[in-house]
Amino acid sequence: MGEVKKLKSRNEIPGEYKWKIEKIYENVEAWEKDFKILKAEAPKLFEYAGKLGDAEKLLQFFKFDEEVSRLSDKLFLYAHLKSDEDKGNSTYQAINDKINAYMAELKSITAFFKPEILALPEDEIEKEIKQVPELEKYEFLLKDILKFKPHSLSKELEEFMAAVSDCLEAPENIFSMLADADMTFPIIKDEDNNEVELTEGNYFEFIRSKDRRVRKEAFEALFGTYSKYKNTFATSLTSSIKNFIFNAKTRKYKSSLEASLKPNEIPLEVYNNSIATINNHLDSLHRYVGIKKKLLGLEEIHMYDLYVPIIDSPKEYIEFEKGALIAKEGLKPLGQEYINIFQQGIDEGWIDIYENKGKRGGAYSWGGYDTMPYVLLNYNYSLNDVSTLAHEMGHSIHSYYSRKNQPYIYSDYTLFCAEVASTTNECLLIHHLIQKETDEKKKLYLINQELEQIRTTVFRQIMFAEFEKITHESLETGKPLTSDDLCSIWHELNRKYFGEEMIIDSEIDMEWARIPHFYSDFYVYQYATGYAAANSFATMIMNNGNSAVEKYRGFLKSGGSDYPINILRNAGVDMTTSKPLEDTIRRFEELLNMLDR
Structure with a gap:
C-alpha cells in the first residue's frame, strides 16, 4: 500500500505560496498596539452628536470617522485573514473574537449619524455644502441618506424597530438550526454498494453520480427527509416573508x-x-x-x-504556475494593463494558494482601502481551480481599480455589481478554452x-x-x-x-x-x-x-x-x-x- 498523503501544516507551506499579511501588521503585538489606539480614539466620535447641523463640524466628523473606519478595517481584516489561515491557532482566534466584539461597539458609537442627518431640514445639506465646499465630496452620500426620509420613523419607533430586530430574525435562525443541526438523513449505498450516511455536504457528489440508482436514491432520501418537516419549514419561511412585509409597510x-x-x-x-x-x-x-x-x-x-x-x-493535473498562465491567456482581451495587475498580485503576495491543516475551505477575495487585495484559495490542481483563480482575481482587480480611483467613502461596490467583474473573467476564460480546444x-x-x-x-x-x-x-x-x-x-x-x-x-x-x-x-x-x-x-x-x-x-x-x-x-x-x-x-x-x- 502507498503512503497516505497527509495535509500539510501551515508551517510546511513554502512562503512564496502564502499571502503576505505581514504587510498589514508585522505581528500580533503591532496589531494589539493599533487596537488600543482604536479603542481610545473611536469614542471621541460621540463628541459630534447633536452638532452635524454645523457645516464645519460635519466635515470634521467625516474626516475623523474615516480615520477610525480605516483603522478598524485594517484590524478587522488582519484578524480574520490570520484566523482563516489556521482555525486551530488560538492566538489568531482570540484577536478575531476581540475585533468582532469591538466592531459591534463601534457601530453603536456612530449610530447617531444617520438619524441626525435625516432630522435636518430639507435644504440644510445644500446650505452646508455651499458654506464648506470640501463637503461636495460627500454630496452623493448625504443625498443617498436623505432619500430615506419618507421611510424613516420617529426616534421612539426607530428604537422599537432596533429592539425587535433580533426577534424578526428568528425564522431564519429556526431554519438554520433545523436544516443544519437537527435534521439527519438516511443511509444510502454508493457506487460500490458501501453504506454511506447522506448529508447536505455529500449530496451534490451523489446527485452527479454516473450510477442512476445512486442519484435517485440520494434524491429521494434528501427530499423525503425535508418532507417530514414540511409544516415547520413552511411556517419558518412564511414568517420570514411576513416579517419583511411588516418592515416594508412600517417604513411606508x-x-x-x-x-x-x-x-x-x-x-x-x-x-x-x-x-x-x-x-x-x-x-x-x-x-x-x-x-x-x-x-x-x-x-x-x-x-x-x-x-x-x-x-x-478530463483528468488533468495543473500546477498553480501553469494555471496562472492559462488564466492570463484567457484574460488577454482585457489588455496588458489588466494582465500586469494580475501578475503583480501573484508576485506581491496577494494569494494564499494551497490548502493546509486548519485552513478555511472555499475561496474568497478581500482587502481594505489601505491594504492590497487578498485572495484565499484551496488550489487542488484542476481546471475548476484555474477558473476559481480567475474569478477571485476578478473581484480583487475590481477592488484594486476602485480603491485607486475613488475616495474611501465610495471605494466599495454594491452586491448588484459585485459578481460582475469576477464572472466577466470566468466568461472570457471559458470562451477562450472552448475556442482553442482541439x-x-x-x-x-x-x-x-x-x-x-x-x-x-x-x-x-x-x-x-x-x-x-x-x-x-x-x-x-x-x-x-x-x-x-x-x-x-x-x-x-x-x-x-x-x-x-x-x-x-x-x-x-x-x-x-x-x-x-x-x-x-x-x-x-x-x-x-x-x-x-x-x-x-x-x-x-x-x-x-x-x-x-x-x-x-x-x-x-x-x-x-x-x-x-x-x-x-x-x-x-x-x-x-x-x-x-x-x-x-x-x-x-x-x-x-x-x-x-
Missing part, C-alpha cells in the same frame, strides 16, 4: 419588493423584466433538457438526472460546463426569483400559504421551466425548503443579472477590443460612486432593458448548437 414602502430594490435605486422593472425575459425564452431550457436526455441515452429524464455531467471531467471530448466537457453555469446561475435563479415574487405578493394580499401551497407553486414552476420532456418527480416539490437565500428577500435575482451583465461585457470586449475595454475599466474604477444601474449603463450595459439577458440566452443557444451536432 408600497411593497416588499420596492423596500428591497429602492435603497440602491434599482427600478422594479429590472426584477419584473428579468422574469418576463426568461419566461419568453424557456424553449431554450426545454431544448437543453431534450439534448441532455438524448446524450445520456435515457428513455425518461427525471429531476435527479439534471446534474449528472454529459461527459466526464480534443473533441474536452471541448464537449467545456461546452457543458458553460451551459450548466448559465442554467444554474440564470434560469434557476430567475425561477427562484419568480417563486419569491409569487409568495410575497400572495402574503401581501392576505392570502395564507400552507406547506401544500408552497409545494404546489414550486411544482408548477419546475413544470413550466423544464418543459414536457422532464418528469417532475413529486420529491422536488420540497426543494423550496432547502434554499437559505429565501430568508434574504429578493437576493437571488442578482446572480442572474450579474451573470447577464458579465456576459455582455465579455462579448463586447471580445468583439470591440480597446473601446470596450476602456468602458469596462471605467466600470471597475467606479466603486460605489453612483447607483449600480447608472455605473453599468455608463459602461455600456443597460440592465433596465432585456438585452443583457437575451444576449446570455443567445450564448446558451450557441452552446446548444455546438453540443447538438
Whole structure:
C-alpha cells in the first residue's frame, strides 16, 4: 500500500505560496498596539452628536470617522485573514473574537449619524455644502441618506424597530438550526454498494453520480427527509416573508419588493423584466433538457438526472504556475494593463494558494482601502481551480481599480455589481478554452460546463426569483400559504421551466425548503443579472477590443460612486432593458448548437 498523503501544516507551506499579511501588521503585538489606539480614539466620535447641523463640524466628523473606519478595517481584516489561515491557532482566534466584539461597539458609537442627518431640514445639506465646499465630496452620500426620509420613523419607533430586530430574525435562525443541526438523513449505498450516511455536504457528489440508482436514491432520501418537516419549514419561511412585509409597510414602502430594490435605486422593472425575459425564452431550457436526455441515452429524464455531467471531467493535473498562465491567456482581451495587475498580485503576495491543516475551505477575495487585495484559495490542481483563480482575481482587480480611483467613502461596490467583474473573467476564460480546444471530448466537457453555469446561475435563479415574487405578493394580499401551497407553486414552476420532456418527480416539490437565500428577500435575482451583465461585457470586449475595454475599466474604477444601474449603463450595459439577458440566452443557444451536432 502507498503512503497516505497527509495535509500539510501551515508551517510546511513554502512562503512564496502564502499571502503576505505581514504587510498589514508585522505581528500580533503591532496589531494589539493599533487596537488600543482604536479603542481610545473611536469614542471621541460621540463628541459630534447633536452638532452635524454645523457645516464645519460635519466635515470634521467625516474626516475623523474615516480615520477610525480605516483603522478598524485594517484590524478587522488582519484578524480574520490570520484566523482563516489556521482555525486551530488560538492566538489568531482570540484577536478575531476581540475585533468582532469591538466592531459591534463601534457601530453603536456612530449610530447617531444617520438619524441626525435625516432630522435636518430639507435644504440644510445644500446650505452646508455651499458654506464648506470640501463637503461636495460627500454630496452623493448625504443625498443617498436623505432619500430615506419618507421611510424613516420617529426616534421612539426607530428604537422599537432596533429592539425587535433580533426577534424578526428568528425564522431564519429556526431554519438554520433545523436544516443544519437537527435534521439527519438516511443511509444510502454508493457506487460500490458501501453504506454511506447522506448529508447536505455529500449530496451534490451523489446527485452527479454516473450510477442512476445512486442519484435517485440520494434524491429521494434528501427530499423525503425535508418532507417530514414540511409544516415547520413552511411556517419558518412564511414568517420570514411576513416579517419583511411588516418592515416594508412600517417604513411606508408600497411593497416588499420596492423596500428591497429602492435603497440602491434599482427600478422594479429590472426584477419584473428579468422574469418576463426568461419566461419568453424557456424553449431554450426545454431544448437543453431534450439534448441532455438524448446524450445520456435515457428513455425518461427525471429531476435527479439534471446534474449528472454529459461527459466526464478530463483528468488533468495543473500546477498553480501553469494555471496562472492559462488564466492570463484567457484574460488577454482585457489588455496588458489588466494582465500586469494580475501578475503583480501573484508576485506581491496577494494569494494564499494551497490548502493546509486548519485552513478555511472555499475561496474568497478581500482587502481594505489601505491594504492590497487578498485572495484565499484551496488550489487542488484542476481546471475548476484555474477558473476559481480567475474569478477571485476578478473581484480583487475590481477592488484594486476602485480603491485607486475613488475616495474611501465610495471605494466599495454594491452586491448588484459585485459578481460582475469576477464572472466577466470566468466568461472570457471559458470562451477562450472552448475556442482553442482541439480534443473533441474536452471541448464537449467545456461546452457543458458553460451551459450548466448559465442554467444554474440564470434560469434557476430567475425561477427562484419568480417563486419569491409569487409568495410575497400572495402574503401581501392576505392570502395564507400552507406547506401544500408552497409545494404546489414550486411544482408548477419546475413544470413550466423544464418543459414536457422532464418528469417532475413529486420529491422536488420540497426543494423550496432547502434554499437559505429565501430568508434574504429578493437576493437571488442578482446572480442572474450579474451573470447577464458579465456576459455582455465579455462579448463586447471580445468583439470591440480597446473601446470596450476602456468602458469596462471605467466600470471597475467606479466603486460605489453612483447607483449600480447608472455605473453599468455608463459602461455600456443597460440592465433596465432585456438585452443583457437575451444576449446570455443567445450564448446558451450557441452552446446548444455546438453540443447538438
